[in-house]
Amino acid sequence: MRQLILLGVFAAGLAPGVRAAGLSTAEAKRIEQAATVLKEIHTAPDKDIPQDLWDKAACVIVVPSLKKAAFVFGGEYGKGLMSCRHAGTWSAPAFMLVGKGSWGLQIGAQSIDLVLLVMNDSGMQKLLKNKVSLGAEASVAGGPVGRDARAATDAQMKAEILSYSRTQGLFAGVNLSGGVIKTDDDDNADLYGSQASAAHIVTGGTVTPPAVTEPFMMALKRTM
Numbered sequence: 088m089r090q091l092i093l094l095g096v097f098a099a100g101l102a103p104g105v106r107a108a109g110l111s112t113a114e115a116k117r118i119e120q121a122a123t124v125l126k127e128i129h130t131a132p133d134k135d136i137p138q139d140l141w142d143k144a145a146c147v148i149v150v151p152s153l154k155k156a157a158f159v160f161g162g163e164y165g166k167g168l169m170s171c172r173h174a175g176t177w178s179a180p181a182f183m184l185v186g187k188g189s190w191g192l193q194i195g196a197q198s199i200d201l202v203l204l205v206m207n208d209s210g211m212q213k214l215l216k217n218k219v220s221l222g223a224e225a226s227v228a229g230g231p232v233g234r235d236a237r238a239a240t241d242a243q244m245k246a247e248i249l250s251y252s253r254t255q256g257l258f259a260g261v262n263l264s265g266g267v268i269k270t271d272d273d274d275n276a277d278l279y280g281s282q283a284s285a286a287h288i289v290t291g292g293t294v295t296p297p298a299v300t301e302p303f304m305m306a307l308k309r310t311m
Contacts, residue, residue, distance in 0.1 A: 109277040114182070115299055120151035121168045122302035124200045124253065129309050132234055134258050136204065136251065140230065141309065144249075146171035146205035146214070146289065148268070149303075150185050153199050166271060167201065168300075170307055171211055171289040177307045179296040181285035182271035182278070183214075200253040203263075204230060210247030214268050215286040221248065222264030229260025 129135055141147075150167030168180040185201060205211050213225045221227045230249030243249060243260075252261035270285035278297060279288060288294045296304050 109280075110299060111277065114274055114277060117151060117166055117182075118168065118180070118300055118303050121149040122306040124149055124151050124202065125303075125306035125309070128202070128251075128253060128258050129306075131258075134232055135234075136202065137231060137233055138309075140204060140206075140249065143206065144172070144204040145207055145211045147307065148183055148185070148201075148203040148205070148214075150183075150201040150203075153185070153201055165201070166274070168303060169214070169285070169289060170303075171205070173290075173292045177304060178289045178292065179279075179294040180300050180303055181288040182274035183285070184269050184271045186267035186269070198254070201261075201263075202251040202253075203227075203268075204249040204251075206247055206249060211290070213247070215270065215290070218267055218269040221250075221266045221268065225268075227263050229262050232259055 146169055148167055148169045150165050153165035153167075165185045167183050167185060169183045170177045170180045172178070185203075205214060210225055213219045219225050225248055226246045227248040227250055228243045228246035230251050231243060232251070248263075250261050250263045252259060272285070275283055275285055275288065278299075279294065283294070
């Protein structure tokens with residue numbers, strides 16, 4: 088009987104949609120919102136991230152519902168998810184923090200969604216440091232929008248990070264110079280345990296995505 092009970096508990100822990108024990112409702116909601124952002128921008132090919140850039144990206148970061156007021160009253164950072172590729176497969180996602188730069192007052196909206204494509208391993212390694220300054224330590228440019236990347240400028244194609252914003256239904260490239268990105272160690276500990284670092288989660292290739300992250304993992308595949 089005891090063995091049956093233990094097997095039942097183990098199976099429940101593997102059930103789809105089960106939230107990790109230490110994960111808060113807000114953290115789980117952020118995963119769902121990040122998945123929704125990727126799904127919605129992919130439904131309009133003429134206003135989407137070019138597929139050829141998406142296929143070349145080493146990592147992607149999605150920060151849903153970043154509110155300007157949060158920078159005033161709720162702290163310095165907006166929160167999102169980062170996943171990187173291993174042999175064509177997306178890694179388990181790690182929580183990341185994106186800090187306000189001079190762009191915060193230029194966007195002119197109460198709430199925005201951010202999508203960042205990290206275009207090479209150099210950019211990925213920089214983002215996994217304690218904190219990286221966009222534009223200073225890691226080159227960043229507003230990404231081109233459309234069916235392909237042939238309209239991209241030379242500066243865009245050389246940037247380590249291509250950045251996009253969505254506000255009030257409009258999706259476009261945005262310059263995030265002056266902002267900062269760092270790993271969200273507290274939220275990652277809630278999802279993966281205190282010993283898991285963001286670098287290990289997204290580059291180790293051995294961390295299995297928790298069931299609660301399944302919507303985000305499916306959205307990364309850009310299947311309709």
